[in-house]
Amino acid sequence: MSLIIDNAKRKIDEASYFLMRMHNIEKNVDTIQSSSSREEEYGFLLSAFLNACYSTIEMLRQDSSIESVAMALRIKRRDIYKNGASGGWRTISVHYEPVAPNYEGYIPPPADNILFTFFSDENYTPPSGDNVNFNFGENKRFYLTGNNNSSQNSLTDICSQHLSELNLLISDCEQIILAQQT
Numbered sequence: 001m002s003l004i005i006d007n008a009k010r011k012i013d014e015a016s017y018f019l020m021r022m023h024n025i026e027k028n029v030d031t032i033q034s035s036s037s038r039e040e041e042y043g044f045l046l047s048a049f050l051n052a053c054y055s056t057i058e059m060l061r062q063d064s065s066i067e068s069v070a071m072a073l074r075i076k077r078r079d080i081y082k083n084g085a086s087g088g089w090r091t092i093s094v095h096y097e098p099v100a101p102n103y104e105g106y107i108p109p110p111a112d113n114i115l116f117t118f119f120s121d122e123n124y125t126p127p128s129g130d131n132v133n134f135n136f137g138e139n140k141r142f143y144l145t146g147n148n149n150s151s152q153n154s155l156t157d158i159c160s161q162h163l164s165e166l167n168l169l170i171s172d173c174e175q176i177i178l179a180q181q182t
Contacts (some may be wrong), residue, residue, distance in 0.1 A: 002177050008059045008170050015052035015163055018045045022156050026140050042142055042155075043098050049159055050080060050090035050099075056166050057081075065180060066173040073169050077162065089144070101142035101155050 022045045025038055032041060060070035074081045082088040085096055093099040141154035153161075 002063070002174075004059055004063050005170060005174055005177065008056045008173075011052050011056040011059060012163070012166055012170065015049050015056065015166070018049035018052060019156065019159050019163060021045050022049065022142075022159065026142065026154070026156055039101060039142070042101050046089075046099060046101065046155065046159070047093045050093055053162060053166060054081065054090050056170070060169070060173055063173075063177070066176050069173055069176065070169065073165060077165070080162065099144070101144060 021032075022042055025042050025045070036044070057070045057074050061067045078088055080088040080090050083091055085092075087095075089099050141156065143154055
């Protein structure tokens, strides 16, 4: 289709890899490097994830016909991409200091703001009956706290949601390019 779209998709694959590693650190309470704590290693992967996401948008911006569409998402997600010392997570992580995830400050979300991210290749079979009970077990999830960054959903869930936004962006950009070619 387009080299730019293909390159953006490769960056999405890269971001997906880092997101899966982040999920594994939370799920298994384990690290790859014995010299790193879970928090440090999760922070390394978060930084890599955010850079892959940023690169996806930058690659799409190379085509002038879709640049404004790509920039619209970057502007919408100022929590990730805003420039400056008080900027978004990616900007702070790359240019100022590591973005440090932790466990504290969790605020239960209202019913209309709960994200359920499933990392499994197994088919889901809903339980019978009218009620669904979720057993979340011990809280091993990471959140951002302090500096008004408190979040009701885990960082992994927020990153997963952003990855979906990027996939939708690529799909929209593909449609624009296809429409121009006809």
